[in-house]
Amino acid sequence: MASSVLSLASATPSASLYSHEINKGKLNLVNTSLCFNKEKTNPFIKTKSFGRISMVIASNVSRFEGITMAPPDPILGVSEAFKADNHELKLNLGVGAYRTEELQPYVLSVVKKADKLLLERGENREYLPIEGLAAFNKVTAELLFGADNAVIKQQRVATVQGLSGTGSLRLAAALIERYFSGAKLLISSPTWGNHKNIFNDARVPWSEYRYYDPKTVGLDFEGMIADIKAAPEGSFILLHGCAHNPTGIDPTPEQWGTIADIIQEKNHIPFFDIAYQGFASGSLDADAASVRMFVARGMEVIAAQSYSKNLGLYAERIGAINVVCSSPAAAARVKSQLKRIARPMYSNPPVHGARIVANVVGDPALFKEWNAEMEMMAGRIKNVRQKLFDSLSSKDKNGKDWSFVLKQIGMFSFTGLNKAQCDNMTNKWHIYMTKDGRISLAGLSLAKCEYLADAIIDSYHNVS
DSSP states (O other): OOEEEEEEOOSSSEEEEOSEEETTTTEEEOSEEEESSSOOOBTTEEEEEETTEEEEEEOOOOTTTTOOOOOOOTTHHHHHHHHHOOOTTOEEOSSOOOBOTTSOBOOOHHHHHHHHHHHHHTOOOOOOOTTOOHHHHHHHHHHHHOTTOHHHHTTOEEEEEEEHHHHHHHHHHHHHHHHSTTOOEEEEESOOTTHHHHHHHTTOOEEEEEOEETTTTEEOHHHHHHHHHHSOTTOEEEEESSSOTTTOOOOOHHHHHHHHHHHHHTTOEEEEEESOTTTSSSOHHHHTHHHHHHHHTTOOEEEEEEOTTTSOOGGGTEEEEEEEOSSHHHHHHHHHHHHHHHHHHHSSOOSHHHHHHHHHHHSHHHHHHHHHHHHHHHHHHHHHHHHHHHHHHHHOTTOOOOTHHHHOOSSEEEOOOOHHHHHHHHHTTOEEOOTTSEEEGGGOOGGGHHHHHHHHHHHHHHOO
């Protein structure tokens, strides 16, 4: 709020105002002179003269006036809009977080047991090393690559605990920017909404490779291969290891082999984002097969991991960045530089989530229980996917082929709806989703499948 002072000028050439406090605005004007013959400017004081009377208007102008309002996050903004809607049939299919059949958040039983163990042990809260908890780093690398993998035994993997998948990707992005200056990164079109933000922030230049085919609501495999082939030699190729976000469309094992052939031929570096290991299919090994295929070919690989989905540790921000190198010496150097990058970013990572993962993966009984819970979560989503397909097929009298719903995998389904159709889903049907047509099946119950099918059919056929 602006404060103002009305000053009557004296007959002398100038009058000075010294150290008066304006009580209402609590604004101090110190040694500010009001001159008739000389003009002194102050960015926070505006002076208007009317003959022998000067009006001094002191404004509390922020030094941050030039900062504009940022646009709302396209994914998290969906939840905010959902909360403001009071309609009884509303659905939030925007954020990728697992829900029970009652559409409630779910804490895994195995996580509760691990938490109890930690409490009983009375673990301290001392700082972790920059690279994170050693026990976590060991089990997370073994979980991804396989405990018996040669790269593990030969110590050719540089593993650093990161702030979930996002933070791990950001560490790798900084490594690329620092040591591969000018190298290009290729990202699938479409991709997870935060990928571009991460690499833009790290100043890593990127372009897109074709991935989604709107005609088939499937994989544009020929376009993908052509774009990877056309990329400058030595480019980084960002790949979704399983359960592609947002499409839910994964290459077949044979297609993965072709992708590996081209990347190896062009001397590219594969960069995997692994956010759903075990959560996509229910099998930890099956969901890591793509990464292991590339490693088995002797390729150097970057892989970011997250435990938000498969252990439900969303708020713990626990993940890792792994760099598979050609030698133990190279891995040691890479790890040292990842630590150097992490130090001024966040100093060291949090401990609680790391201890939960280390205890669950490292304990045979808890590990077995975790596998069972992942199968249960993946199974619920598969059941919802099947029910949605059945509802769409039985209700749609126009003969559209909805089989793509079943061909997709993981918590997301790419509906093929455009922005106008997505707006209809929200405005008419109170179903909240991202504007690219992605829906999170993790936020859907069997009981709501028919309602969602009605909304999709109406939006697809009646809105252009």
